[in-house]
Amino acid sequence: MDTEAGTLAQLVKAYQLSPETIVIEQNGNLAKRTVWAATPLNAGDQIEIVAFVGGG
């Protein structure tokens, strides 16, 4: 994706995601919610954003 966001927190805000329901992996590592604001987003980063959905 293309984004202007410089940190994970800015990314969450840019896509209007509710922070309390999502989990982010950055380059295969879990990024804890508490560090999103301080975690820079670099070009080429592999970002995985997941949330709960219905399932059995």
Add this chain to the structure above:
Amino acid sequence: MDELIIGGRSLSSRFLLGTGKFKSKQELQEVIRRSGTEVVTVALRRIDLAQNEDNIVCYIPENVVLLANTSGARDAKEAVRIARMSRETGLGNWVKIEIMTDSKYLLPDNQETIKATEILASEGFVVLPYISPDLYVARALVKAGAAAVMPLGSLIGSNQGLRTRTLIEVLINEIDEVPIIVDAGIGRPSHAAEAMEIGAGAVLVNTAVATAEHPAQMAEAFAKAVIAGRLAWNAGAGDESSVARASSPLTGFLHE
């Protein structure tokens, strides 16, 4: 009180509900209410950034435990990764281990499930592994720290009922440390009642409720069947006989 204890938590409902395949989140909300369930399964998926919709957890009451499944995992390593991500939501540490590579029968890989249970239980998760019913596997899971063992009644989503009944009965008779929860294949309330009558600790149902014409009504039907089956188990059923046994007195007939 006849409560179900899983991972140190006391539950009064023995009906666990899966949240997949419902027509809408509003429908799911009504189904949860009518089911009386205290544990619902959810899955973890990549979100669609183009479609910013309400998250499912907004429709699940706070007193209901979220049991995150590891669907999509093909081995223990992937299941562990999904479980760790699920816990990172901050919405609990209960995980249903579900590991499979076969897409036709969706049968769980028992060996990988044992490996994942060992790792996740040691990390403090409340682990509920989904397995093909097997006594040795169940014992290994208990040893690994599972909080319950969840054998399949029949193939996932098949509505075929308790095709594995004999094997499930073995687990119920031999595993005392944790509840045996019949997961998968329960298609009708009578199947759920049957599972409870033979001594299952609980049942987990999804497809049979979600694909009913009126899911909320079906949820209530299942809830009542689970209660009836449990009462029957506690009551202790009489034995079977191959010949008739009269219910009325065999003396004092009018023709005598």
